[in-house]
Amino acid sequence: MPSPIQLQMSVFKYLLAQKLKGVERYPLVMMLEPLFACNLECAGCGKIQYPTDILRKRLSPEEVFESAEECGAPIVSIAGGEPLIHAEIQEIVEGLIARGKFIYFCTNGILLEKHLHKFKPSPNLIFSIHLDGVEKTHDRMVCREGVYKTAVSVIKLAKSRGFQVMTNSTIFSGENPAEFRAFFDEVMALGCDGMMISPGYAYEKAPQQDIFLKNEQTKAWFNEVLKDWRRMGWDFNHSPFYMDFLQGKRQYDCTPWGNPLRNVFGWQRPCYLMSDAGYAATYRELLETTDWSRYGHASGNPKCANCMTHCGFEPTSVTDGFSSWSKFLELVRDYATIHGPLKARRAYPRDGRPYEALEKESAGRA
Numbered sequence: 001m002p003s004p005i006q007l008q009m010s011v012f013k014y015l016l017a018q019k020l021k022g023v024e025r026y027p028l029v030m031m032l033e034p035l036f037a038c039n040l041e042c043a044g045c046g047k048i049q050y051p052t053d054i055l056r057k058r059l060s061p062e063e064v065f066e067s068a069e070e071c072g073a074p075i076v077s078i079a080g081g082e083p084l085i086h087a088e089i090q091e092i093v094e095g096l097i098a099r100g101k102f103i104y105f106c107t108n109g110i111l112l113e114k115h116l117h118k119f120k121p122s123p124n125l126i127f128s129i130h131l132d133g134v135e136k137t138h139d140r141m142v143c144r145e146g147v148y149k150t151a152v153s154v155i156k157l158a159k160s161r162g163f164q165v166m167t168n169s170t171i172f173s174g175e176n177p178a179e180f181r182a183f184f185d186e187v188m189a190l191g192c193d194g195m196m197i198s199p200g201y202a203y204e205k206a207p208q209q210d211i212f213l214k215n216e217q218t219k220a221w222f223n224e225v226l227k228d229w230r231r232m233g234w235d236f237n238h239s240p241f242y243m244d245f246l247q248g249k250r251q252y253d254c255t256p257w258g259n260p261l262r263n264v265f266g267w268q269r270p271c272y273l274m275s276d277a278g279y280a281a282t283y284r285e286l287l288e289t290t291d292w293s294r295y296g297h298a299s300g301n302p303k304c305a306n307c308m309t310h311c312g313f314e315p316t317s318v319t320d321g322f323s324s325w326s327k328f329l330e331l332v333r334d335y336a337t338i339h340g341p342l343k344a345r346r347a348y349p350r351d352g353r354p355y356e357a358l359e360k361e362s363a364g365r366a
Helices: 005-021 061-071 089-098 112-118 135-141 147-160 177-189 215-225 240-246 283-289 310-321 325-347 355-365
Strands: 029-032 075-078 102-107 125-130 164-171 195-199 261-263 266-268
Touching: 005 102, 029 061, 029 310, 061 089, 061 261, 061 283, 075 089, 089 102, 089 112, 112 147, 125 147, 135 147, 147 164, 164 177, 164 215, 177 195, 177 215, 195 215, 195 310, 215 240, 240 310, 240 325, 266 283, 310 325
Parallel strands: 029 075, 029 261, 075 102, 102 125, 125 164, 164 195
Antiparallel strands: 261 266
């Protein structure tokens, strides 16, 4: 689960309330795409392939607030496209925080230095910087040289100014497991507050279709990369049960209503990754009128067969952790196991200097 203690407690109380009320289907994270426009054309993303008239569309702050209040999820993940292109993004962020929401602000980092002054450090705001691996890998996947260096520079800048910063990485076919283990070390050495990692989904609009992992390939890759992650001091912003799932150690089906998507078309059916069933006007309509039996591994839907992404399966893993006292105690023990190496790693990173010294150094360079 997320690292900041305020967020952990908020999510815990929210989940407990859903259990006590006997709610079967509830949102954990509201995925928000207030626009599709972007300043990159990444190999594994199809958003920028929309026609120009669609790329010009924007959700207004009022539409965002109405959707967030109706949905009720404690977390809003703002993505796109590149959200910093949105002219009213500052108002959107401030309005969501005022409503008690925790925000993952997903950005490629290119525009963040220019706009960082618009935001204030807050326990409710986490910048989630897109990094798909070490420099050569990331720049290859975003189809532009120099983006990795820009992202690393703005991570250091944001940290020096008191912001919470995490990374999000998408894994594609052919990536080197040893390279990614080194990448996790690099991210932790930057002083990041956590990492998100997920296999890519084969978007139909993605310009490259030969880069996506199949189900068994995903399990084999993550089993190699994450074989000893609990004692490595790597801070992953995921449930440990989801990490086990990626390695093939737990079997889950997806709960697509757990991370519903609101974008410029409406509430996307059935999930963040597919719009097969069109769009709903409200979250309630999405929840009550979508035929959920048509989606997930058990459904036999070929478009779901190779999906193991966090937006579908993280909610399942979180729900599983609260499904019984034995599972909950297992989850608590898991966090205790991870906490020791992570605490030591945060105190003394790879080069042996405390993170406080690195942060002062970064602030001096800024």
